[in-house]
Structure formats: C-alpha cells, structure tokens
Amino acid sequence: MARVSPMDIYKLLPGLNCKECGEDTCMAFASALIERTKEVMDCPPFEKDEYREKGQKLLELMTPPVKEVILGTGERAVKIGGEEVMYRHELTFFNQTALAFDVDDAMSKEELEERVRYISKYTITRVGQDLRYDAIAIRSKTGDATKFGDAVMTVCENTDMPVILCSLDPDVLEVGAGIAAERRPLLYAATKDNWEKVVSIALDNGCPVVASAPGDIQALADLVALLEDNGIQDIVLDPGTNPTGDKFGETIDQLTMLRMLAIEEGAKPLGYPILGVPAVAWMVEEDPIRAGFLEASITAAQIMRFCSIVILHSPEVWSVLPNLTLRQNIFTDPRKPIKWTPASTRSASPTSRALL
Ligand code: SF4
Structure with missing residues (x-):
C-alpha cells in the first residue's frame, strides 16, 4: 500500500493557516501528522460543521494499516x-x-x-x-x-x-x-x-x-x-x-x-x-x-x-x-539518532545493578 503523503493530508485540511494547531501553516501541520507529533483533532476548525466531513475523511486516511x-x-x-x-x-x-x-x-x-x-x-x-x-x-x-x-x-x-x-x-x-x-x-x-x-x-x-x-x-x-x-x-x-x-x-x-x-x-x-x-x-x-x-x-x-x-x-x-x-x-527512530550525555547517571534496579 502506498504511504500517505503530506499533500494527501493537505488536501483534506481546512487550509486556513490560522495557527490554532500550534503550527505556522497547514502544510506544517500535515507534516506533523505524518510524524505523529500531532493528531487530526489538534486542528480546532474540524469541530465546525463546514469542516467536519473533511475531518472524518482525514481520520480515516490517517488510520495506520495496523491499528x-x-x-x-x-x-x-x-x-x-x-x-x-x-x-x-x-x-x-x-x-x-x-x-x-x-x-x-x-x-x-x-x-x-x-x-x-x-x-x-x-x-x-x-x-x-x-x-x-x-x-x-x-x-x-x-x-x-x-x-x-x-x-x-x-x-x-x-x-x-x-x-x-x-x-x-x-x-x-x-x-x-x-x-x-x-x-x-x-x-x-x-x-x-x-x-x-x-x-x-x-x-x-x-x-x-x-x-x-x-x-x-x-x-x-x-x-x-x-x-x-x-x-x-x-x-x-x-x-x-x-x-x-x-x-x-x-x-x-x-x-x-x-x-x-x-x-x-x-x-x-x-x-x-x-x-x-x-x-x-x-x-x-x-x-x-x-x-x-x-x-x-x-x-x-x-x-x-x-x-x-x-x-x-x-x-x-x-x-x-x-x-x-x-x-x-x-x-528507536532511525531518523533521530539517540542523544545522550556520557555524564548521565547509570541506574538500575538492585538485581540488575549487580550484573553491570
Ligand atoms: S489549525 Fe487547522 S486550519 Fe489552522 S493552521 Fe492548523 S491545520 Fe491549518
């Protein structure tokens, strides 16, 4: 199955660029949905009647193949x-x-x-x-x-x-x-x-x-x-x-x-x-x-x-x-290498500590 693209999502967004979702533009929100850092209903205009149908379609589009x-x-x-x-x-x-x-x-x-x-x-x-x-x-x-x-x-x-x-x-x-x-x-x-x-x-x-x-x-x-x-x-x-x-x-x-x-x-x-x-x-x-x-x-x-x-x-x-x-x-996300400060504390439960 083809993956959903930001453009597929953008077509179903209200297109107001109102920033109510916390993103600067609707396109940025589309990218955030792909990354799963935002959810469809983080776009408040979807609560209005005129955008409700689009919102429902977008919810269906964004449902992953494995629920x-x-x-x-x-x-x-x-x-x-x-x-x-x-x-x-x-x-x-x-x-x-x-x-x-x-x-x-x-x-x-x-x-x-x-x-x-x-x-x-x-x-x-x-x-x-x-x-x-x-x-x-x-x-x-x-x-x-x-x-x-x-x-x-x-x-x-x-x-x-x-x-x-x-x-x-x-x-x-x-x-x-x-x-x-x-x-x-x-x-x-x-x-x-x-x-x-x-x-x-x-x-x-x-x-x-x-x-x-x-x-x-x-x-x-x-x-x-x-x-x-x-x-x-x-x-x-x-x-x-x-x-x-x-x-x-x-x-x-x-x-x-x-x-x-x-x-x-x-x-x-x-x-x-x-x-x-x-x-x-x-x-x-x-x-x-x-x-x-x-x-x-x-x-x-x-x-x-x-x-x-x-x-x-x-x-x-x-x-x-x-x-x-x-x-x-x-x-771990291959697009975001783990960042860790070597000075971070190492901790473990008592049982595991004995093995480290
Ligand atoms: S709240 Fe919705 S309409 Fe407004 S910018 Fe975000 S995605 Fe676009």
Missing part, C-alpha cells in the same frame, strides 16, 4: 501496534513491543505480591532511556473463578501496570474483568468456541480482546470479523506460539505473513497488533535455565517478527536484558 490499541489506563498505559511499514528503515516503528510477565491464581498472596512488585518496579537505564517491563498477565491456572478474582484483586492492589486476563473460560474472565474494569484489561482470549460470551464481557467492561486461532490465519481473520461485527473495536491477534521444531518456523512465518497482509495487502481483519507467548517455552523445558534461554530466543524472534506484545514467564534479568536491549535498538 493502535491502548492497554491499561493512566501513566503506565501502553500503546501497541499503530505501525505503517514492514521495515524500520522505511520510516520508523512507532510503538515498541510490550513485555508482559505472567502470574497465576495458584500462587500464594505473598508470592503474588512479591512478584508483581518486582515486575512493576524493575527499571534499567541504557543510553539515557529507562527500560521497563510493561504489563502483568494473570493466568487462571486453577480454573476457579473465585481464586482468579482474588488474584486479579491482589495484582491490581500492588501495581498500576496494564493487566491481561488469561482464561478460555468466560465465567472466569467475567469475574476478573469486573474487578479490573477500571484499568481496561486485555481479555485473553476469544476463540471460535467462546467468542460470543467473551464479546459480551468485553462490551460490558470496555475491554480490548485477543482473538486466538493458533496456526490458522484464515480462521483468525474470520474470528476477527465476528468480533468487529459484534462491536469490538480494539483487537489483538494471537496466531499461536509453537516453541520447538518445524512448528517454531511456522510460527515465525505466520507472523511475517500477518504483517505483510495487513501492511502490503491492506487486509483489514488482520490490521491489528500481534501477540506472542514465549512463556510456552516452560511447557517443553523442565530445567529453568534451559527454559529461560529458550524463552529469550523465542522472544527475540517474535520482537524481530512484528509481535506488538509478548507474554513471558521469567522476569530474571539475565533472560530479559538481551531483549530489552534488542527492543530498544529496533524501536
């Missing part, structure tokens, strides 16, 4: 997706891959609190940027809705990070969504078997939804169409993560195909952020060191291959640090 989805609320809300190009050098990538870490409802309250606080507070500074973890994925391991609700409550009391509620049982999801509704949790997941109930929970609580159809892109597109037709606007795609053998190669191929279909073919049902689950490494490796290495490798591949969010199990710094660095390198 941007916001997880969570407040200061720690995370934007995922919103990408326009396949490769960073063609423009830039806008929203870095979010790193989510799992907890589950079989953990004791004390274990849960300790792990959540660690994930929430972890920060390491590299070339002047603070690198942090982004979200907590709460898994229903017991299948018990009451235990899941208790776990969701404990997580929400101990962090303001976005949360992902993980269960294929809508009754379990419903309890968690009710408790965490204020922070707009991501529901994982709607499938061909449960989507109607999950849609109902999402609409009641204003939640984004993961559409899950492992290994089948057509089934994923069909499921997304069902969610869209029933009022879900914020969707995340889960094409499945196979951790080993030929199936791992298929996983990576499908990630590439999904992004190509969205960006180069304009396939609208696939124009959403993609989710990967490197934590599946822990299902095939019992040894925690081997599992940590496998998880880190899968994470690297999925960051490189267009996943907008990944769910990990190990928050250990030796396992995650290489991918924090990889992510930082990929998601």
